[in-house]
Amino acid sequence: MLDGLMKFINRTARCSNFFRAQQLTDSGVSGVQCTYLIRICRQPGISQDQLAGQLYKDKSVVARQIATLMQRGYVRRELSPTDRRVQQLYPTEQTLELLPRMLEVFSEWEKILTQGFTDEEKETVYSLLSRIYENAEAETQREAMIARQREGDRL
DSSP states (O other): OHHHHHHHHHHHHHHHHHHHHHHTGGGTOOHHHHHHHHHHHHSTTEEHHHHHHHHTOOHHHHHHHHHHHHHTTSEEEEEOSSOTTOEEEEEOHHHHHHHHHHHHHHHHHHHHHTTTOOHHHHHHHHHHHHHHHHHHHHHHHHHHHHHHHHHHHHO
């Protein structure tokens, strides 16, 4: 049964990215990149490492996506005033102009996903998916802590 659960979650996520990309095709922003831009808008000055951690993405993947977004004029980097090794990410005016449209696309997708659901069913789905995410996040953090401990033991 769990194999089925992950299959549906992954397929839904891929459909979500496809929908966003189709709705924003004229902007040059992919469905995946929307999540990057929204996070940067909500946390201006976030570092690439922090962004990777929050999105559970590999640092090299985030670096490539950010480079692409910079080339397209959606993100700018600045060196941290407190730590010159850290590059902080900021949205550009172009991103801030696109933000309401991205949020509308997210909202529209949520309406599509819950079409035909009663308010009670929506609450149940949100509650169950939230619990699934909490379990996944807790396990991911536990595994990361174990990996850091192993790394420390090797040193």
